[in-house]
Amino acid sequence: MKNKSSQSLEKLVSRQQSSVLGNEAKTKGFAKVVAGGRIIRLRNEAPFFQRMVTGNQVTAESDPNHSKVILESISTNLEAGISMVDKQETALAKIGGRLSDIALSLNKARDVNSSSKTREESQMRFESARDVIRKAAIETFDNSALFSFGQAKPVTIAVPSNGQWEGLSVDRANLGQPGLITIDKGKVHGPSEDYMLDPGTIKRAFDEWRSLCVSNRMQHSLLMGRLHGLRRTLHSLLTGAAWKAPKEPAPTQLGPLNRPHRLN
Numbered sequence: 001m002k003n004k005s006s007q008s009l010e011k012l013v014s015r016q017q018s019s020v021l022g023n024e025a026k027t028k029g030f031a032k033v034v035a036g037g038r039i040i041r042l043r044n045e046a047p048f049f050q051r052m053v054t055g056n057q058v059t060a061e062s063d064p065n066h067s068k069v070i071l072e073s074i075s076t077n078l079e080a081g082i083s084m085v086d087k088q089e090t091a092l093a094k095i096g097g098r099l100s101d102i103a104l105s106l107n108k109a110r111d112v113n114s115s116s117k118t119r120e121e122s123q124m125r126f127e128s129a130r131d132v133i134r135k136a137a138i139e140t141f142d143n144s145a146l147f148s149f150g151q152a153k154p155v156t157i158a159v160p161s162n163g164q165w166e167g168l169s170v171d172r173a174n175l176g177q178p179g180l181i182t183i184d185k186g187k188v189h190g191p192s193e194d195y196m197l198d199p200g201t202i203k204r205a206f207d208e209w210r211s212l213c214v215s216n217r218m219q220h221s222l223l224m225g226r227l228h229g230l231r232r233t234l235h236s237l238l239t240g241a242a243w244k245a246p247k248e249p250a251p252t253q254l255g256p257l258n259r260p261h262r263l264n
Contacts, residue, residue, distance in 0.1 A: 009184040012138050013149040013175060032144060034157045034170075037076035039084070039142040048248040052158040052165075052257070053077070061245075070245045071234045074159055078227040081157050081170050084141040085220045088173060091146055092213050094136040098129035099209060102183060103202045105129070109188040123189040130184060137175055149176035158257055159226055165249045167257035168226065170219060173212045179204030 033042050036055020043051050049058045054073045059066045108114055109122040137147050144155060154169035182201050187194040237243045249257055 007134070009134055009137055009175060009181070010149050012134055013145070013147055015138075032153070032155045034077040034080050034155060036073060037080050039080065039144040039155055049245075067237060067243050067245060068234070071230060071237060071243070074157075075227065075230050075234065077157050078159070078223055078230065080142070081155070081168070082220065082223045082227065084144065084146070084155065084170055085216060085223065087139070087141045088146045089213070089216050089220070091136045091139045092173065092209065092216060095133050096206075096209055096213070098132045098136075099183075099202070099206055101129035102126055102188075102197075103199075103206075106188045106197055106199070106202060119189040123187060126188045134184070145172055147175050148172040150174060156257070157223075159230070160246050164246050165257050168222065170223075171215065173216065175212075177208040179206075179208045 032039055033052055034040075035051065035053055038055060040055060047058075049070065050056060053070060058073075059069055063069075105122040105126040109119045109126075111118075114122075139146050145152075151174060152172045154171045156167045156169055158165050159168055160166075179201055182195055183197065183205050185195055186197040186201070188197055233243055
């Protein structure tokens with residue numbers, strides 16, 4: 001029986017997505033949402049606030065604590081989203097470090113003055129780095145995959161904005177890109193039929209990885225900005241200011257929430 005490190009990146013990530021998403025690929029709308037501080041499947045039958053915000057029953061709108069409960073739940077949801085992005089960043093850092101190891105292995109293997117033993121050691125170092133990348137690629141947060149192989153539905157956080165509800169997307173970083181795929185199926189030395197890597201492929205993989213890191217930082221900044229604003233609103237509410245949660249949104253062609261990312 002093959003262990004996980006001997007399987008391709010595509011198979012590992014696709015299997016991980018399948019295990020945590022189940023049949024969600026067939027579900028219309030959002031695949032997963034953050035509600036009650038947990039990443040959960042979208043429950044279409046549940047009332048809006050329970051489905052998208054609190055994760056459980058919420059007090060009636062007439063309850064004096066209703067607004068406070070809603071704001072605290074949204075704050076908790078944003079914190080969970082930030083934690084997911086933080087863990088994704090840590091996994092991306094592991095991948096970046098191993099890409100550096102792979103680049104070094106390729107340089108040593110291509111050195112005309114290197115011995116056969118050095119080239120064999122370079123291939124072993126390459127395989128070790130590749131296996132670390134494969135392991136990082138199947139990490140999860142709260143039973144939700146951090147990465148995808150190809151485009152995947154985002155994890156969505158419902159937040160109030162200008163008197164209406166918006167859905168902020170926390171994307172699973174897409175590892176199904178040409179440079180990263182080629183490295184996963186490549187080699188730096190040896191008689192196998194794997195693709196012989198070259199500096200251009202390594203550079204492309206680094207560019208793809210950097211793009212994922214930039215996207216991750218942008219998501220982190222977006223969530224942190226919304227969290228700070230929400231905390232100011234909550235502080236104002238606790239000190240006597242008035243705030244009322246927006247009404248449940250009406251479904252549109254883009255889904256039950258306005259999604260800024262889809263409109264850009």
